[in-house]
Amino acid sequence: MTFVMKSILLFSATLVIALSITSCKVEPKNEPLQKTDISEFLGQWTIDIQRGSVGWLEVRQEDKYLNGDLLWGGGSVLPVSNIFLAKDHVLIVQRSNNVSPTRVITNWLEIAREGTDKITGWLLTPRLNGMGVDSTSLTGTKLPDVPPAPDLANLKFGTPITLLNGKDLTGWKLINEKQKNGFTVTDGILSNNPVQTEGEPHVSYGNLRTEQEFEDFNLKLEVNVPAGGNSGVYLRGMYEIQVLDSYKKDLDPHNMGALYSRITPSVSAEKPAGTWQTLDISLCDRHLTVILNGINIIDNKPVYGPTGGAMKSDVFTPGPIYLQGDHDKVQYRNIILTPIVK
Secondary structure, three states: OOHHHHOOOOOOOOOOOOOOOOOOOOOOOOOOOOOOOHHHHOEEEEEEEOOOOEEEEEEEEOOOOEEEEEEEOEEEEEEOOEEEEEOOOEEEEEEEEEEEOOEEEEEEEEEEEOOOOEEEEEEEEEOOOOOOEEEEEEEEEEOOOOOOOOOHHHOEEOOOEEOOOOOOOOOEEEOOOOOEOOEEEEOOEEEEOOOOOOOOOOOOEOOEEEOOOEOOEEEEEEEEOOOOOEEEEEEOOOEEEEEEOOOOOOOOOOOOOOEOOOEOOOOOOOOOOOOEEEEEEEEEOOEEEEEEOOEEEEEEEEOOOOOOOOOOOOOOOOEOOEEOOOOOOEEEEEEEEEEEEO
16 A cells, blocks of 8 residues: 555644643543543553554653654554643543645544553544534553564474465455455466446455464565555554555655555565565564565564554454455465464
Protein backbone atom coordinates (compact mmCIF):
# COMPACT_ATOMS: atom_id res chain seq x y z
CA MET A 1 0.00 0.00 0.00
CA THR A 2 1.24 3.50 -0.72
CA PHE A 3 1.25 6.21 1.90
CA VAL A 4 -1.42 8.20 0.07
CA MET A 5 -3.73 5.25 -0.54
CA LYS A 6 -3.45 3.76 2.88
CA SER A 7 -3.37 6.71 5.27
CA ILE A 8 -6.91 7.14 6.52
CA LEU A 9 -6.16 10.22 8.66
CA LEU A 10 -3.39 12.81 8.31
CA PHE A 11 -2.32 14.58 11.45
CA SER A 12 -1.85 18.35 11.44
CA ALA A 13 -1.66 21.26 13.86
CA THR A 14 -3.28 20.76 17.26
CA LEU A 15 -6.73 22.19 17.83
CA VAL A 16 -6.66 23.31 21.45
CA ILE A 17 -9.41 21.89 23.68
CA ALA A 18 -9.72 23.39 27.17
CA LEU A 19 -8.48 21.35 30.06
CA SER A 20 -11.81 21.98 31.75
CA ILE A 21 -13.45 19.39 29.42
CA THR A 22 -16.74 18.24 30.99
CA SER A 23 -18.16 16.05 28.23
CA CYS A 24 -15.93 12.99 28.67
CA LYS A 25 -17.91 9.84 27.88
CA VAL A 26 -15.66 7.47 29.83
CA GLU A 27 -16.50 6.74 33.45
CA PRO A 28 -15.31 3.80 35.59
CA LYS A 29 -17.96 1.09 35.71
CA ASN A 30 -20.08 1.22 38.88
CA GLU A 31 -17.26 2.82 40.84
CA PRO A 32 -16.72 6.30 42.30
CA LEU A 33 -14.39 8.57 40.34
CA GLN A 34 -10.77 7.88 41.19
CA LYS A 35 -7.84 10.11 40.39
CA THR A 36 -5.39 8.58 37.95
CA ASP A 37 -1.71 9.37 37.71
CA ILE A 38 -0.75 10.07 34.11
CA SER A 39 2.07 7.54 34.41
CA GLU A 40 -0.55 4.78 34.45
CA PHE A 41 -1.19 5.45 30.76
CA LEU A 42 2.45 5.47 29.68
CA GLY A 43 3.54 2.65 27.38
CA GLN A 44 2.15 0.83 24.38
CA TRP A 45 -1.40 -0.48 24.01
CA THR A 46 -3.03 -2.69 21.41
CA ILE A 47 -6.60 -1.64 20.70
CA ASP A 48 -9.68 -3.56 19.62
CA ILE A 49 -12.01 -1.21 17.78
CA GLN A 50 -15.78 -1.54 17.53
CA ARG A 51 -16.79 -3.56 14.45
CA GLY A 52 -13.58 -5.56 14.43
CA SER A 53 -10.61 -3.50 13.32
CA VAL A 54 -7.34 -3.11 15.24
CA GLY A 55 -5.37 -0.13 16.52
CA TRP A 56 -2.31 0.70 18.59
CA LEU A 57 -1.36 3.59 20.86
CA GLU A 58 1.92 4.64 22.42
CA VAL A 59 1.99 7.27 25.19
CA ARG A 60 5.42 8.42 26.23
CA GLN A 61 6.88 11.07 28.53
CA GLU A 62 9.34 13.30 26.71
CA ASP A 63 11.43 16.14 28.14
CA LYS A 64 8.65 18.43 29.35
CA TYR A 65 5.51 17.07 27.72
CA LEU A 66 3.59 13.94 26.76
CA ASN A 67 3.86 12.63 23.23
CA GLY A 68 2.47 9.68 21.36
CA ASP A 69 1.69 7.80 18.17
CA LEU A 70 -1.54 6.19 17.05
CA LEU A 71 -2.68 3.56 14.57
CA TRP A 72 -6.43 3.48 14.01
CA GLY A 73 -7.65 0.59 11.87
CA GLY A 74 -5.93 1.10 8.52
CA GLY A 75 -3.22 3.42 7.31
CA SER A 76 -0.01 4.33 9.03
CA VAL A 77 1.23 4.81 12.57
CA LEU A 78 1.17 8.60 12.90
CA PRO A 79 1.91 11.23 15.57
CA VAL A 80 -0.96 12.48 17.69
CA SER A 81 -1.69 16.19 18.07
CA ASN A 82 -2.00 16.37 21.84
CA ILE A 83 -2.34 14.20 24.96
CA PHE A 84 -3.52 15.27 28.40
CA LEU A 85 -5.42 14.08 31.46
CA ALA A 86 -8.98 15.41 31.99
CA LYS A 87 -11.25 15.09 35.04
CA ASP A 88 -8.28 13.51 36.84
CA HIS A 89 -8.94 10.09 35.33
CA VAL A 90 -9.60 10.33 31.56
CA LEU A 91 -6.78 10.40 29.01
CA ILE A 92 -7.58 12.66 26.04
CA VAL A 93 -5.71 11.88 22.82
CA GLN A 94 -6.34 14.36 20.00
CA ARG A 95 -5.71 13.86 16.32
CA SER A 96 -6.42 16.34 13.54
CA ASN A 97 -7.50 15.73 9.95
CA ASN A 98 -7.29 18.15 7.03
CA VAL A 99 -10.68 17.84 5.31
CA SER A 100 -10.07 20.82 3.01
CA PRO A 101 -7.31 23.39 2.46
CA THR A 102 -9.02 25.68 4.96
CA ARG A 103 -10.66 23.29 7.41
CA VAL A 104 -9.32 20.98 10.10
CA ILE A 105 -11.45 18.51 12.03
CA THR A 106 -10.08 17.20 15.32
CA ASN A 107 -11.15 13.78 16.56
CA TRP A 108 -10.28 12.66 20.04
CA LEU A 109 -10.01 9.52 22.12
CA GLU A 110 -11.36 9.46 25.67
CA ILE A 111 -9.69 6.62 27.56
CA ALA A 112 -9.94 5.30 31.12
CA ARG A 113 -8.00 2.57 32.90
CA GLU A 114 -9.70 -0.74 33.69
CA GLY A 115 -7.46 -2.63 36.09
CA THR A 116 -3.69 -2.86 35.75
CA ASP A 117 -3.32 -3.60 32.04
CA LYS A 118 -6.64 -2.72 30.36
CA ILE A 119 -8.17 0.45 28.98
CA THR A 120 -11.61 1.27 27.64
CA GLY A 121 -12.97 4.29 25.85
CA TRP A 122 -14.31 5.99 22.74
CA LEU A 123 -13.20 7.74 19.58
CA LEU A 124 -15.34 10.86 19.10
CA THR A 125 -15.59 12.23 15.56
CA PRO A 126 -17.37 15.54 14.82
CA ARG A 127 -19.60 15.23 11.75
CA LEU A 128 -18.51 17.32 8.79
CA ASN A 129 -21.91 19.02 8.61
CA GLY A 130 -21.56 20.17 12.21
CA MET A 131 -24.60 18.21 13.33
CA GLY A 132 -23.36 16.09 16.22
CA VAL A 133 -20.56 13.68 17.00
CA ASP A 134 -20.13 10.02 16.03
CA SER A 135 -18.63 7.65 18.60
CA THR A 136 -16.73 4.39 18.25
CA SER A 137 -15.98 2.24 21.29
CA LEU A 138 -12.61 0.66 22.04
CA THR A 139 -10.90 -1.63 24.49
CA GLY A 140 -7.17 -2.03 24.88
CA THR A 141 -4.44 -4.14 26.44
CA LYS A 142 -1.03 -2.98 27.59
CA LEU A 143 1.89 -4.52 25.76
CA PRO A 144 4.89 -5.78 27.73
CA ASP A 145 8.33 -4.65 26.63
CA VAL A 146 9.79 -6.34 23.58
CA PRO A 147 12.22 -9.09 24.70
CA PRO A 148 15.91 -9.08 23.75
CA ALA A 149 16.72 -9.82 20.12
CA PRO A 150 16.96 -13.56 19.42
CA ASP A 151 20.21 -15.22 18.38
CA LEU A 152 19.30 -16.02 14.80
CA ALA A 153 22.39 -18.17 14.29
CA ASN A 154 21.20 -20.70 16.87
CA LEU A 155 17.51 -21.00 15.97
CA LYS A 156 16.04 -24.45 15.46
CA PHE A 157 13.67 -25.03 12.58
CA GLY A 158 10.93 -27.53 11.87
CA THR A 159 9.87 -29.07 8.58
CA PRO A 160 9.35 -26.58 5.72
CA ILE A 161 5.73 -26.14 4.62
CA THR A 162 4.95 -25.41 0.98
CA LEU A 163 2.02 -23.01 1.20
CA LEU A 164 1.23 -22.92 -2.52
CA ASN A 165 0.74 -26.22 -4.36
CA GLY A 166 1.11 -24.57 -7.78
CA LYS A 167 -2.23 -25.88 -9.08
CA ASP A 168 -5.07 -24.26 -7.12
CA LEU A 169 -5.96 -22.40 -3.92
CA THR A 170 -6.02 -25.45 -1.66
CA GLY A 171 -5.01 -24.33 1.84
CA TRP A 172 -6.09 -20.73 1.25
CA LYS A 173 -9.37 -18.86 1.72
CA LEU A 174 -10.72 -15.32 1.68
CA ILE A 175 -10.73 -13.51 5.02
CA ASN A 176 -14.17 -12.19 4.12
CA GLU A 177 -16.06 -14.76 2.07
CA LYS A 178 -18.60 -12.12 0.98
CA GLN A 179 -15.97 -10.34 -1.10
CA LYS A 180 -14.89 -11.32 -4.61
CA ASN A 181 -11.80 -13.48 -5.05
CA GLY A 182 -9.32 -12.03 -7.54
CA PHE A 183 -6.70 -14.75 -6.95
CA THR A 184 -6.04 -17.63 -9.33
CA VAL A 185 -3.23 -20.19 -9.70
CA THR A 186 -1.73 -21.13 -13.06
CA ASP A 187 1.51 -23.03 -13.71
CA GLY A 188 2.80 -22.52 -10.18
CA ILE A 189 2.03 -18.79 -10.06
CA LEU A 190 -0.52 -17.20 -7.73
CA SER A 191 -1.92 -14.11 -9.46
CA ASN A 192 -4.21 -11.40 -8.17
CA ASN A 193 -6.18 -9.40 -10.73
CA PRO A 194 -8.74 -7.12 -9.04
CA VAL A 195 -10.47 -5.95 -12.22
CA GLN A 196 -12.79 -2.94 -12.14
CA THR A 197 -15.04 -2.19 -15.12
CA GLU A 198 -15.51 1.44 -16.07
CA GLY A 199 -19.09 2.53 -15.58
CA GLU A 200 -19.92 -0.46 -13.39
CA PRO A 201 -20.30 -0.48 -9.57
CA HIS A 202 -17.04 -0.88 -7.66
CA VAL A 203 -16.20 -4.51 -6.94
CA SER A 204 -14.89 -5.27 -3.44
CA TYR A 205 -12.03 -7.78 -3.68
CA GLY A 206 -10.95 -9.81 -0.67
CA ASN A 207 -7.65 -10.58 1.05
CA LEU A 208 -6.39 -14.16 0.84
CA ARG A 209 -5.18 -16.01 3.94
CA THR A 210 -3.74 -19.42 4.76
CA GLU A 211 -6.06 -21.83 6.54
CA GLN A 212 -3.15 -22.73 8.80
CA GLU A 213 -1.89 -20.39 11.50
CA PHE A 214 1.69 -19.99 12.65
CA GLU A 215 3.79 -18.62 15.51
CA ASP A 216 7.42 -17.70 14.76
CA PHE A 217 8.86 -18.73 11.41
CA ASN A 218 10.97 -18.04 8.36
CA LEU A 219 9.03 -17.25 5.19
CA LYS A 220 10.52 -17.32 1.71
CA LEU A 221 8.69 -16.28 -1.43
CA GLU A 222 9.06 -14.67 -4.83
CA VAL A 223 6.94 -11.74 -5.94
CA ASN A 224 6.45 -9.87 -9.20
CA VAL A 225 5.05 -6.33 -8.95
CA PRO A 226 3.97 -4.47 -12.11
CA ALA A 227 4.71 -0.80 -12.67
CA GLY A 228 2.93 1.18 -9.96
CA GLY A 229 1.88 -2.06 -8.27
CA ASN A 230 0.92 -2.23 -4.61
CA SER A 231 0.19 -5.19 -2.32
CA GLY A 232 1.34 -6.63 0.98
CA VAL A 233 2.25 -9.84 2.82
CA TYR A 234 0.93 -10.04 6.38
CA LEU A 235 2.78 -12.12 8.97
CA ARG A 236 0.50 -13.84 11.52
CA GLY A 237 -2.32 -11.72 10.09
CA MET A 238 -0.85 -8.74 11.91
CA TYR A 239 2.37 -7.32 10.47
CA GLU A 240 2.46 -6.12 6.87
CA ILE A 241 5.59 -6.48 4.80
CA GLN A 242 5.10 -3.94 2.04
CA VAL A 243 5.00 -5.09 -1.57
CA LEU A 244 5.37 -2.08 -3.86
CA ASP A 245 6.98 -0.84 -7.04
CA SER A 246 9.42 1.47 -5.25
CA TYR A 247 12.45 0.94 -7.49
CA LYS A 248 14.87 3.90 -7.24
CA LYS A 249 12.70 5.71 -4.69
CA ASP A 250 14.22 7.29 -1.58
CA LEU A 251 14.24 5.16 1.57
CA ASP A 252 10.83 5.18 3.24
CA PRO A 253 8.87 2.98 5.69
CA HIS A 254 6.30 2.43 2.91
CA ASN A 255 8.73 0.95 0.36
CA MET A 256 9.18 -2.64 -0.80
CA GLY A 257 10.21 -4.89 2.10
CA ALA A 258 9.45 -2.36 4.83
CA LEU A 259 7.36 -3.21 7.87
CA TYR A 260 4.61 -0.86 6.77
CA SER A 261 5.00 2.58 8.38
CA ARG A 262 7.04 1.09 11.25
CA ILE A 263 10.49 0.02 10.04
CA THR A 264 12.33 1.69 7.16
CA PRO A 265 14.70 -0.54 5.15
CA SER A 266 18.34 0.27 5.85
CA VAL A 267 19.19 0.16 2.14
CA SER A 268 17.34 0.07 -1.17
CA ALA A 269 17.39 -3.41 -2.71
CA GLU A 270 14.40 -3.32 -5.07
CA LYS A 271 14.49 -4.54 -8.66
CA PRO A 272 12.61 -2.87 -11.53
CA ALA A 273 8.88 -3.44 -11.84
CA GLY A 274 7.84 -6.56 -13.74
CA THR A 275 10.78 -8.68 -12.55
CA TRP A 276 10.70 -11.47 -9.97
CA GLN A 277 12.06 -10.48 -6.57
CA THR A 278 12.83 -12.60 -3.51
CA LEU A 279 11.77 -12.00 0.08
CA ASP A 280 13.34 -13.94 2.95
CA ILE A 281 11.53 -12.97 6.17
CA SER A 282 12.10 -14.15 9.75
CA LEU A 283 9.75 -13.32 12.63
CA CYS A 284 10.97 -14.42 16.05
CA ASP A 285 10.36 -13.11 19.59
CA ARG A 286 8.73 -9.95 18.26
CA HIS A 287 11.78 -9.21 16.11
CA LEU A 288 11.89 -8.99 12.32
CA THR A 289 14.54 -9.69 9.71
CA VAL A 290 13.89 -9.03 6.01
CA ILE A 291 16.28 -9.98 3.22
CA LEU A 292 15.20 -8.52 -0.13
CA ASN A 293 16.88 -9.86 -3.26
CA GLY A 294 19.71 -11.25 -1.13
CA ILE A 295 20.35 -7.99 0.75
CA ASN A 296 19.54 -7.62 4.45
CA ILE A 297 17.32 -4.53 4.70
CA ILE A 298 15.84 -5.09 8.20
CA ASP A 299 18.24 -6.76 10.63
CA ASN A 300 16.57 -8.36 13.67
CA LYS A 301 14.67 -5.19 14.59
CA PRO A 302 11.99 -5.04 17.32
CA VAL A 303 8.34 -5.01 16.23
CA TYR A 304 6.29 -2.91 18.63
CA GLY A 305 2.77 -3.53 17.43
CA PRO A 306 0.39 -4.34 14.56
CA THR A 307 0.29 -2.49 11.25
CA GLY A 308 -2.78 -1.11 9.47
CA GLY A 309 -5.14 -3.84 8.30
CA ALA A 310 -4.24 -6.28 11.08
CA MET A 311 -6.78 -9.05 11.67
CA LYS A 312 -6.25 -9.20 15.43
CA SER A 313 -4.58 -7.31 18.25
CA ASP A 314 -3.01 -10.10 20.31
CA VAL A 315 0.66 -10.17 19.34
CA PHE A 316 1.24 -13.44 21.20
CA THR A 317 -1.21 -15.72 19.38
CA PRO A 318 -0.59 -17.65 16.14
CA GLY A 319 -1.98 -16.22 12.92
CA PRO A 320 -2.11 -16.83 9.17
CA ILE A 321 -0.08 -15.50 6.30
CA TYR A 322 -2.35 -13.22 4.32
CA LEU A 323 -1.95 -11.47 0.99
CA GLN A 324 -3.65 -8.23 0.08
CA GLY A 325 -6.14 -8.65 -2.71
CA ASP A 326 -7.91 -5.29 -2.74
CA HIS A 327 -5.24 -3.15 -4.40
CA ASP A 328 -3.39 -3.95 -7.63
CA LYS A 329 -2.22 -6.81 -9.79
CA VAL A 330 0.59 -8.88 -8.27
CA GLN A 331 2.04 -12.38 -8.66
CA TYR A 332 3.57 -14.77 -6.11
CA ARG A 333 5.33 -18.12 -6.39
CA ASN A 334 7.44 -20.56 -4.33
CA ILE A 335 5.91 -19.62 -0.96
CA ILE A 336 7.60 -21.73 1.72
CA LEU A 337 7.25 -21.32 5.49
CA THR A 338 9.57 -23.01 7.96
CA PRO A 339 8.44 -22.93 11.61
CA ILE A 340 10.88 -21.93 14.33
CA VAL A 341 10.97 -24.59 17.05
CA LYS A 342 11.34 -23.47 20.66
